[in-house]
Amino acid sequence: MGKTLADKIWETHVVRTAAGEPDLLYIDLHLVHEVTSPQAFDGLRLAGRRVRRPDLTLATEDHNTPTENILAPIADPVSKLQVDTLRANAAEFGVPIHSLGTADQGVVHIIGPELGLTQPGMTIVCGDSHTATHGAFGAIAFGIGTSEVEHVLATQTLAQARGKRMAVNVRGDLAPGVTPKDLILALIAQVGTGGGQGYIAEYRGEAIEKMSMEGRMTICNMSIEWGAKAGLIAPDETTYAYLQGRPNAPEGDEWDAALAYWKTLYSDADASFDAEVDLDASALTPFVTWGTNPGQGLPLSANVPVPNEIADAVDRAAAEKAIEYMGLTPGMALRDIKVDTVFLGSCTNGRIEDLRAAASVLKGRKVADGVRMLVVPGSARVRVRAMSEGLDKVFTEAGADWREAGCSMCLAMNPDKLAPGERSASTSNRNFEGRQGKGGRTHLVSPEVAAATAVRGTLSSPADL
Amino acid sequence: MDKFTTHTGIGVPLRPSNVDTDQIIPAVYLKRVTRSGFEDGLFAAWRTDPDFVLNQPAYASGSVLVAGPDFGTGSSREHAVWALQNYGFKVVVGSRFADIFRGNSGKAGLLIAQVDQDVVEELWRYLEDAPGSTIAVDLTDRTVTAGANSYPFTIDDYTAHRLLNGLDDIGITLSHADAISAYEATRPSFKPTTLPVRVAS
Ligand code: SF4
Numbered sequence: 062m063g064k065t066l067a068d069k070i071w072e073t074h075v076v077r078t079a080a081g082e083p084d085l086l087y088i089d090l091h092l093v094h095e096v097t098s099p100q101a102f103d104g105l106r107l108a109g110r111r112v113r114r115p116d117l118t119l120a121t122e123d124h125n126t127p128t129e130n131i132l133a134p135i136a137d138p139v140s141k142l143q144v145d146t147l148r149a150n151a152a153e154f155g156v157p158i159h160s161l162g163t164a165d166q167g168v169v170h171i172i173g174p175e176l177g178l179t180q181p182g183m184t185i186v187c188g189d190s191h192t193a194t195h196g197a198f199g200a201i202a203f204g205i206g207t208s209e210v211e212h213v214l215a216t217q218t219l220a221q222a223r224g225k226r227m228a229v230n231v232r233g234d235l236a237p238g239v240t241p242k243d244l245i246l247a248l249i250a251q252v253g254t255g256g257g258q259g260y261i262a263e264y265r266g267e268a269i270e271k272m273s274m275e276g277r278m279t280i281c282n283m284s285i286e287w288g289a290k291a292g293l294i295a296p297d298e299t300t301y302a303y304l305q306g307r308p309n310a311p312e313g314d315e316w317d318a319a320l321a322y323w324k325t326l327y328s329d330a331d332a333s334f335d336a337e338v339d340l341d342a343s344a345l346t347p348f349v350t351w352g353t354n355p356g357q358g359l360p361l362s363a364n365v366p367v368p369n370e371i372a373d374a375v376d377r378a379a380a381e382k383a384i385e386y387m388g389l390t391p392g393m394a395l396r397d398i399k400v401d402t403v404f405l406g407s408c409t410n411g412r413i414e415d416l417r418a419a420a421s422v423l424k425g426r427k428v429a430d431g432v433r434m435l436v437v438p439g440s441a442r443v444r445v446r447a448m449s450e451g452l453d454k455v456f457t458e459a460g461a462d463w464r465e466a467g468c469s470m471c472l473a474m475n476p477d478k479l480a481p482g483e484r485s486a487s488t489s490n491r492n493f494e495g496r497q498g499k500g501g502r503t504h505l506v507s508p509e510v511a512a513a514t515a516v517r518g519t520l521s522s523p524a525d526l
Numbered sequence: 527m528d529k530f531t532t533h534t535g536i537g538v539p540l541r542p543s544n545v546d547t548d549q550i551i552p553a554v555y556l557k558r559v560t561r562s563g564f565e566d567g568l569f570a571a572w573r574t575d576p577d578f579v580l581n582q583p584a585y586a587s588g589s590v591l592v593a594g595p596d597f598g599t600g601s602s603r604e605h606a607v608w609a610l611q612n613y614g615f616k617v618v619v620g621s622r623f624a625d626i627f628r629g630n631s632g633k634a635g636l637l638i639a640q641v642d643q644d645v646v647e648e649l650w651r652y653l654e655d656a657p658g659s660t661i662a663v664d665l666t667d668r669t670v671t672a673g674a675n676s677y678p679f680t681i682d683d684y685t686a687h688r689l690l691n692g693l694d695d696i697g698i699t700l701s702h703a704d705a706i707s708a709y710e711a712t713r714p715s716f717k718p719t720t721l722p723v724r725v726a727s
Contacts, residue, residue, distance in 0.1 A: 076709045077702050085702065087709050089717055099559030107562060108527060108696070113706075116721035146559040157720045164725060178718050208633075208695070216699045218706055308724040311716040319716035 063329025067261040083222045089183040093120040095147040097188030101211035102150040112154040114217045120158040123168045125474045128464035167440020167466045170194035170408035177307025181296035181323040193284040196293035197277035203291045224261035224290040225335040231266035233343030241276035242507035243348040245283045250358040257289030268342035274303040275414040286355040295327040347522040350505040352383035367391040402485040403434040403515040407471040410488035411439025415508040420455040422512035429518035434461035437469040486514040527635040529692035533616045535589030537661040539650040546600030551609040564609035584657030592649045593620040598627025607634045632685040639679035
């Protein structure tokens with residue numbers, strides 16, 4: 062019987078197995094940021110331990126950092142303390158760090174791939190639940206808690222129970238104007254926020270094979286939003302082409318050896334999965350969320366649900382509560398929902414292709430009166446690249462704010478937040494109550510929909526312009 | 527984690543029951559980035575009272591807390607354990623403990639010695655009659671000794687084993703360090719490293 066892609070990666074990383082105990086898994090890359098690491102480093106210090114492999118560890122400043130005046134001292138004392146602490150810990154333990162204002166600073170899940178550190182067949186962890194982003198390269202990548210961060214720092218391993226196997230079979234290809242974000246939002250709406258619990262999911266099929274690496278990252282990024290432990294995609298020519306020449310990609314003979322290994326990373330034809338989900342990509346249209354979890358989404362052409370018409374009592378109650386929080390009227394057209402803010406950024410959609418897509422919609426147009434649009438590149442490198450292509454001009458000429466790299470309004474730990482009652486169209490990944498600021502209301506959208514929404518002031522797709 | 531076999535230190539009688547983790551350390555102290563330095567938040571509300579037991583010089587450097595029943599209830603904050611440890615406590619003796627607090631203590635290396643409530647009462651009297659007296663705690667034979675009297679205490683075998691051997695979860699994994707090193711020796715050389723730092727040409 063054949064093996065799945067996840068089986069192959071898992072099995073080559075088991076350091077130790079013992080009956081009745083979880084596998085001890087070797088971690089190839091540990092990404093660290095300022096919010097979930099301080100107590101872990103402190104734990105090492107108290108126990109007199111070192112970081113076992115600083116050379117397999119990378120720190121960046123992203124979650125809590127300002128996106129304006131980044132070289133000035135951070136105004137918020139809590140943020141400043143967390144960033145200063147990370148810097149001190151990195152220095153003390155010899156961990157490389159990309160600090161604010163340096164060339165490779167950025168959102169942790171954007172810089173790993175960008176540097177070529179994220180490669181097929183690896184195990185990657187980070188104290189952040191969107192670590193599955195790296196699964197786009199055919200890696201097993203997942204988020205961990207602070208105690209586990211300390212465990213990985215000290216041992217470069219993690220005791221882990223193996224996830225079950227799931228295949229997400231995507232038939233057909235996306236129609237023009239329909240994006241990877243629409244695909245993953247539609248999948249989450251189909252399977253629910255708990256649909257992937259306990260599984261490592263492999264996305265495969267025509268639409269996935271034809272997708273760019275950046276699109277694949279958008280898909281894998283949101284694996285956690287339907288409950289999957291990790292999501293991954295088999296590496297192929299698109300993957301190799303993306304990696305070749307990146308700063309940390311192998312070179313020469315090492316490249317050849319790596320490539321030979323990467324080419325063994327696919328699910329065997331006779332491998333079996335514990336569960337399979339099917340999705341028809343060709344039938345999809347732009348997709349947005351109306352509620353307060355990522356599974357509460359519908360095609361943009363649809364109307365806000367009418368709770369009375371929902372048969373399932375739990376779903377009905379959830380819809381009622383969400384509609385009330387969101388300040389919507391049951392049955393109203395999604396296209397009639399007016400927004401105050403548009404956020405383009407995050408590890409879901411803060412890469413160069415996302416910025417290009419939004420800029421192509423905004424070019425020669427203006428952000429609607431009364432709407433603010435924040436454009437936050439996912440990394441300093443994405444920012445520089447975008448500026449070299451003149452995208453910053455497109456955004457600023459349209460009336461949008463062009464910012465420095467970071468998580469920003471994805472989780473609103475820094476000054477970029479919604480005011481109570483404010484509504485956003487956001488390219489990020491979570492529309493939970495208060496996620497983008499206390500009392501804020503979030504609609505998750507693709508970069509294209511974000512841009513069109515900024516122009517019209519109501520949830521819109523480029524076709525509406 | 528340090529090995530725990532025996533500890534002798536000044537006993538502190540803490541009479542209230544149901545001391546929850548909010549009383550052990552209030553939420554306002556949780557914003558820290560450290561796992562150390564929480565001693566200033568320990569029993570913060572009570573420490574403003576001059577009569578509070580830790581404000582009495584004889585008890586101020588105590589390291590064995592003799593607590594009332596249902597100690598450590600409420601929120602799951604591990605900071606409660608850290609605060610006790612940061613202050614200098616090594617052992618909490620009592621008759622009943624909240625499960626999560628007990629679990630957190632075991633992970634962090636704070637010994638929870640469970641005795642009958644009448645033993646707690648005897649220990650309180652002993653410590654209050656002669657403030658500053660010490661209590662000896664022996665994990666090997668699971669006894670608490672105050673003066674001439676020794677009392678048995680209970681603890682689950684797995685936690686005792688980990689404490690006696692100084693094994694936290696990381697310690698347990700590090701006991702397999704040979705396996706980790708052996709694995710590392712087999713890792714292909716093409717796997718990326720973050721050091722030395724490389725920048726794009
Ligand atoms: S952009 Fe958002 S989801 Fe991504 S790492 Fe930052 S806070 Fe987490």
